[in-house]
Amino acid sequence: MLDSCHICGASLMKLHGTVKCVACGAVYENLYSNEENVLLENAFETLANTSFEEAEQLFCDLNKNYPENGEAYWGCLLSKYGIKYEKDYDGTMVPTFYKVPDSNMIEDSLLKEAIHNSTENVAHYFESEAKKLEALRIEWVEKASKEPSFDIFISHKSDLEDDSNRAKDIYDALQKNKLRPFYSEESLKDKVGEKYEPYIFQAIEKSKAMVLYVNSPEEVESTWIKNEWHRFAKLVSQKKKVSNSLIIICDGFLAKELPKELAAFQCIEVSNGEDFMPLLLLQINKILKLAKKVNTKKNSKLATQIALLSIVAVAVISIILLVQNSNRDDISSTTNNSSILPSSTTIDSITLEQTTLVDTSATSTSENTSTTLDETTIITDATTTITTDVSTSNEETTVIVGTTTEYTTEYTTEETTQITL
Secondary structure (H helix, E strand, O other), X not given: OOOEOOOOOOEEEEEOOEXXXXXXXXXXXXXXXXXXXXXXXXXXXXXXXXXXXXXXXXXXXXXXXXXOXXXXXXHHHHHHOOEEEEEOOOOOEEEEEOOOOOOOOOOOHHHHHHHHOOOHHHHHHHHHHHHHHHHHHHHHHHHHHOOOXXXXXXXXXXXOHHHHHHHHHHXXXXXXXXXXXXXXXXXXXXXXXXXXXXXXXXXXXXXXXXXXXXXXXXXXXXXXXXXXXXXXXXHHHOOOOOOOOEEEEEEOOOHHHOOHHHOOOEEEEXXXXXXXXXXXXXXXXXXXXXXXXXXXXXXXXXXXXXXXXXXXXHHHHHHHHHHHHHHHHHHHHHHHHOOOOOOOOOEEEEEOOOEXXXXXXXXXXXXXXXXXXXXXXXXXXXXXXXEOOOOOOOOOEEEEEOOOOOEEOOOOOXXXXXXXX
16 A cells, blocks of 8 residues: 555545545556555656656666556656646645657657556546646747747756856856857746746757856766756757767866766866866857757758658649549540440430430341440340450440340449440
């Protein structure tokens, strides 16, 4: 039995045979093994610490070992979208987006797996909660889309005065060089009363480079700092940012003391308050030039692809029009040719359907005669039985037989007109 909610940590209560969280509304019914519960608790604890990439990996590993664990799929979904439940003014736990993904949560395969591998009540909770979260996501996307793009994201520990002052110096220097830096204390000062996280995430996504300022190895591992550089490093690995676009300023310690994940990036070691700005500006300008070059190449490639698609579309439309015109000409020709009938034939009534049957007088001036009208016209007397296969693509076949004649025809796409004399 669970002691507290996996998602928000609040107390649980039993209601109509279902265990429900009193704060965020999460529903629990599935009974997992002890090992599964331990793994779930570890993954959700990591999620609660806003270590989203790490939590997502833990949930993915859990799904591989326990593919029928719906709660693990749900946790993986929350991690992917950077969602954490936090306490509101009234004590309830409400979702907060730390990321602003472009993909639709309702259509995500993780949600479908969570629903599929859960009991009815739990699946209903996942489905209804996902709709609420998707509405919030759309709201955040609209807000974030109105924000400007930046050249450089400055990551620092804002609760340390010395770090904030040095980060402000970097911000001022970059602005003087006509660059557009993101520095939270300045860039978010008009967002009073709002959650900062989606704006920070969007700034990381849009920035071409990141400057990470730290004055000890421990700061690199602090939750907020780690989230920022980890997200940017992941974008670099996905080739969404140019290589070496993350610059780490190690103030007072050596670069070799950094975590292994940062070993591949540029580092500037600073000691005794030396001026590192000239070197930093030099490296940033190199990154921005490379980013511009890469972006130009991507745009050129995209323009070429669009041009090729346009040519293909025009060619396809032209072929369709040619085929349509050709069919119209064939139909017109068929109509004109198939209207020819013997002059001595008297037609009393005609009914046009898929097979047209015409009753006329019992006399015909044509006996034992075969004449070709358009594709095939066959006239026989009353004692002949004919079986023939006629295959046409764009023409009608007219058959005139005697009153006791049996006639069988097979055709493709066109009508057969049978006239009984």
